[in-house]
Amino acid sequence: MHAFDLVSPTTLEDALTALAEEEAQPLAGGQTLIPTLKSRLAAPSKLVSLRAIRDLQGLRVTDDLLCIGAMTTHATVAAQARDIYPALADMAANIGDPAVRNRGTIGGSLANNDPSACYPSAVLASGATIITPQRSIAADEFFQGMFFTDLEEDEIITEVRFPIPVSASYQKFWQPASRFALTGVFVARFADAVRVAVTGASEAGVFRWQDAEAALADEFSPNSVEALARPSEDMIADLHGSGSYRAHLTQVLTARAVAAQLP
Known part of the structure; x- marks a missing residue:
């Protein structure tokens, strides 16, 4: 780990002033930043801890x-x-x-x-x-x-x-070692719309599955998404799962998130 200065301002104004300095970087929970620093993948000259604000x-x-x-x-x-x-x-x-x-x-x-x-x-x-x-x-x-x-x-x-939605559910298939989502789906039902967001699956990061949103807006039922196929071309493929596997998980977890909100 490279040497750096650490400051802990107690007001937002002081934090913004410190962060305006060259190569200063904010420190929130540090659950990603600290391992990054230990691996020497980042070398800020100053860390500005936000914990005391x-x-x-x-x-x-x-x-x-x-x-x-x-x-x-x-x-x-x-x-x-x-x-x-x-x-x-x-x-x-x-x-x-x-x-x-x-x-x-x-x-x-x-x-x-x-x-x-x-x-x-x-x-x-x-x-x-x-x-x-x-x-x-x-x-x-x-x-x-x-x-x-x-x-x-x-x-x-x-x-x-x-x-705050009328109802919602998050369904996560996690990678056992890291507990990160191999695929995770959050379905939120509002009075006038349904929103479906998927994490852990796409090379583009988190995304809304709009086909599922449209189907669920017509009928809020697991059956509405069972026939939907999420394309696998842009899905992450690694040693934990192929792109087609993550695409399949997206459909399965969406249906589970819907079912969890029904009586």
Whole structure:
């Protein structure tokens, strides 16, 4: 690991000032960044820890939105969102292991945009909005491909605002060693629409499965997606599973997510 300076500002303003310096990088939960530093794949001159900024932590409900501070840990979401957005809480409760859940943050996960991370599917399926000090970014515009987002270099996430659906479910087929999603599907049902987001499967990162959304809008039933075939050409193929296997998982997990929401 290369040498670097570490600062821990207590206000957002001080954090933004520190991050304006050349080669400064934000540190959220550190569950991806620290291993990257240890592998010498990154060498920032300064890390700006966001952990002491209390304004970036916690959950609140306003205007039918669940608003989650960017530095809120997965464990906190799992514990405090259960009565508000149960599917989101269940998803957070099954991310990684206890160490990851108590250190990893929602903002860090979204900013990193790992192609197998769970939170991007929840954000995209919910039609959530990502808030930064400069602007608001719709989920459909935020994710730009594997490990890429619409964030600018000096931009950090401060809050994520989730519309609360009528019902939702996240179904995940995980890789046993990492507990990342080999494929994960989040289905959110709203009064006027259904949104389906898939993680862990595509080389382009998280995506909406619009054919399934259209079919489920007509009839919200597992039978509606059983006949749908997700093309496998753009799916990830590695030692854990072929592209066709992940395409099949996409269909199976979508049907399970729908079934989980029915009486």
